[in-house]
Amino acid sequence: MPREILYLKIAKIIEEQIASGTLQTGDKVPSIRMVQKIHNVSINTVKQAFLELESKSLIASKPKSGYYVSQAFNTKLGLPSINKFNLSDKEKTPEDLISKVFNTLSNKDFTQFSLGVVDKSMLPIAKLNKGIIKVLRNLEDSGTAYEPAQGNINLRRNIAKWSFTWDGHLNEDDIVTTSGTLNALFYSLITVTNPGDTVAIESPVYFGILQMIKSLGLHIIELPTHPVTGVAIEDLKKVLPKIKACCFVTNFNNPLGSCIPEENKKEIVRLLTLHNIPLIEDDLYGDIFFGTSRPKPCKAFDEAGIVMWCGSVSKTLAPGYRVGWVAPGKFKDKLIRHKLLHTMSSPPLFQEVIADFMEHGRYDHHLRSLRNTLYANYLHFQRTIENYFPENTKISKPQGGFVLWLELDPRIDTAILYDTAVQHKIGFAPGRMFTQHNQYNNCMRLNFAVKWDEKVENSLKRLGTLIKQQLKK
Template identity: 70%
Template sequence: MAKEILYLKIAHIIQEQILSETLKIGDKLPSIRALQKLYNVSINTVKQAFLELESKSLIESRPKSGFYVSKTSNRKFSIPSMNKLKVSESQKSPDDLITKVFDTFSDKSITQFSLGVPHKSLLPIAKLNKGIIKAMRNLEESGTDYNLVQGNLNLRRNLAKWSLVLEGKLTEDDFVTTSGAMNAIYSCLMVTTQRGDTIAIESPVYFGILQIAKSLGLNVIELPTHPTTGVDLDALKKVIHKVKVCCFMSNFSNPLGSLMPDESKMELVRMLTYHNIPLIEDDLYGNLFFGAERPKPCKFYDEAGIVMWCGSVSKTLAPGYRVGWVAPGLFKEKIIRQKLVQTISTPSLYQEVVADFMEFGRYDHHLRNFRHTLHTNCLNFQRAVEDYFPENTKISQPQGGSFLWLELDKSIDTVSLYDIAIKQKISFAPGRIFTQLNQYNNCMRLNFALEWNDKLDADLKRLGTIVKNAL
């Protein structure tokens, strides 16, 4: 058999196994060496077969791990549409709806597709508990004393070491620790804005930003945001004269999962530097990439110090620890002062636990497994939606993070749908909570950082049926 026919034949065999679901989404393929022996061919032939399958998006390589079934070539549903810039429209805060949706968060009988936090089964709780006991013993005065206002030194050192993506541009002195990323964003807005100022945000946007803006008396401009490539910079250009601060999630935004390409990040930083507009970059999903490497944050391109790079472990280790940070560039002294007047210092114990987790490689190890699980879950969720939801459903294609964004038929109102679903013990986040305008009423966000099993599959099926019945 000619070599080119040989590799195609092998590719075909594997393709059949995938389409027949003998190999399922997220399954690992046998190693190149194993297949070489199995088919008695050269390593190059197997590699060519894999390339063929990869070009069809049937499989994908994951760094340092191997090849996995992805089956995205069979994607039936298109990605959601992008909204238009609407600056004059009347705004209405979704506060009541947010309260309604999250009032049920502690009800364990409900399948919580609505939440923005990972399921406990995905968290390394036992290892963290060991860390608590170790930190308690190591900390001077067992952590009963005030910490430095700027934050635990051990954590800041590890943040600097571990921010490899920034290629050594940050030191321990560049970080200020905070009470989660929400607190970092709140403090950034406190030091850069005053009541009545206007900030530019993505749309749809993480509703916490809307809540902070309302609380601080800030106006928001919701910029059109592409489900894949993020915020529309042309739209930003049009309104930039009105904007005091930008607040974006450049990597795997919540809820769209969009990822700004490097060129866009560079252009954004260039534009904001020129206009002297600070960028609050909420990068708390940046480590949850499905691709080969961690995407760079805008902070990487920031020479002038206008980017305030925010992060946390709330989406990767423990939301309840409230450990976050910001590298605030030019605004460092103001942020430290803001933290001082808010609370003097943050507790050192959990900061020490996280620092220790980072220092001894446990965080890296955990993140590798966690990303793998998230990626597989994402593919499973996409498959389930394609199987169970109406044909005209549109679905996002995140390259990281933990959310899917669904756009349903225009006739569907997901706020009403929520009431029906919750009676069936299923919770999702209605699109309307991610905007101050009257839009996304036919959209929903699903959290896939859950433990995948038949129950979850069945729940997605039930949710699909609820949508179909609403049509």
């Protein structure tokens, strides 16, 4: 039997033991040498099997101790439901709710689980500040001159080099810089669509994407999205004749945390290439993975240039720098013309700072630390929710990113719950913000990229208590 098949067979046996409860949370997994003797395979084959299990957050290693069943797997709480495929739903716009949530964001007394940004304590601010000083000294005109419309050459070169982490074959000429990921998505949308066209997106979906698509006079089809595996191929096939483009967050979708499996990504690219439908790929969270390796974006399988790969450092390094990019494939020249028309060029200073940060390995080092912190936070949140929220709460199991999607008892309206939580200085994002239809009313998104401390833990406990109290009414 080929070694690749063997390691997957061994991984599946252990996974089934975990799923059945034979191996429970905290149990020690048989050692690598023991598994090697049982299955009569090489050490490398067993190591591959363990890496596979680690990438799914099923097991975790403890230094000098071995592997244990991860606390992230055996939760008593179920996964959130998948929404129904209904193209005829009446719209129920979430703008009122979005405004209400954003009005509380500047309040420093609040425990903010609502805003999708990393806490400043997790960012290398001092190193970035040094980078600004260095760049100001060395940059011609101290960053006051116009850049070419395509963007800073140093940044584009470093983004192209960084694409090696997912087997990308990009060079600096393939990249166009933007003011963050939303700006990249905006340029991509206006490049490949016209008002009146229809775009397929995931559901639930980040409200910023939803609002931007609608503001461009485009129609939206929300595809049911599985909390682990994302959009189903069969659902995509149903809408292909109706759509002009797709816009998917392929790795660690916001708000579900789903990650489309590699085989499905290949099939999505194959289908869309066959129908000549562009895929605007938001890969904003791809570098924040909890497994052993970065999941590939759909761009890795794009041979025809139909995938417009978008990203930024807004969720990993410096939200306020507004440094993003897009690899627009065959649409590059048209997209650059749109950028020239709308913004002329991107500010050079922060592009150079990020390029310098990526150039010398500091970005990679920072990401390793950030991923460890976020994964630890995820486990804290999961444990606290399991202990203090109602037993019928359903919770997502993200393998990366930093948001959790909770589905509560159907009797709970999270828009009403939000008003109560605000009185206790707790913020979260109600589920209806993430759709154009009247759904997800009993859902919420929580950001776990906050500094875990007693105040945060108590706020989470308090939120669980408020939900229980609302159920008694």
